[in-house]
Amino acid sequence: MTTTFANTSAPPYYAVIFTSVKRDDHGYDETSRRMYELASKRPGFLGVESARGDDGLGITVSYWISLEAIAGWKQDIEHLEAQRLGRDKWYSGYVTRIAKIERAYDFIAK
């Protein structure tokens, strides 16, 4: 995925906060890369940030221009199959939260 900050515009915009615990890795990285490739081409995609610690807990936040853009991505045919694999294989559990970003501020060290 990415290792940088998502270059989002001024609020308001929307986010999908996906917190997961992995139980299996088989085929995960390949699908993860493909999902990033697909998502980043969709209309309304603003960016994504992702981190997973050694304890297996991961957080991926994707940013979108609208709820409609999020709903469209959720129904993408390859993404639907990845979601099914996630439930059947990769994740012992996850929480998905849909959020409206109301304010944002950043800091870059000099």
Place this chain on the structure above:
Amino acid sequence: MTTTFANTSAPPYYAVIFTSVKRDDHGYDETSRRMYELASKRPGFLGVESARGDDGLGITVSYWISLEAIAGWKQDIEHLEAQRLGRDKWYSGYVTRIAKIERAYDFIAK
């Protein structure tokens, strides 16, 4: 911090999405634990989820009952000092986003 899902209630509620890149570790873990201890005692605190990958990018999402609860925590005296240390020492950069959680759903493998 925690390695489990935040046990949040039904939406709406609020989140602080804090994405950061670390540049220095000195004293970080101790302060991180102390901030969790303080935040979890505050009125309106719902939970926190946190992950940091080997590339140094970390995402911490704390959940709160209201924007007022978030504003109160931001102004906590020990937290203000931790924020200053974050800028002066620990982080090469960060983005803080304040969000309203509108919908949430979860999955637990059988």
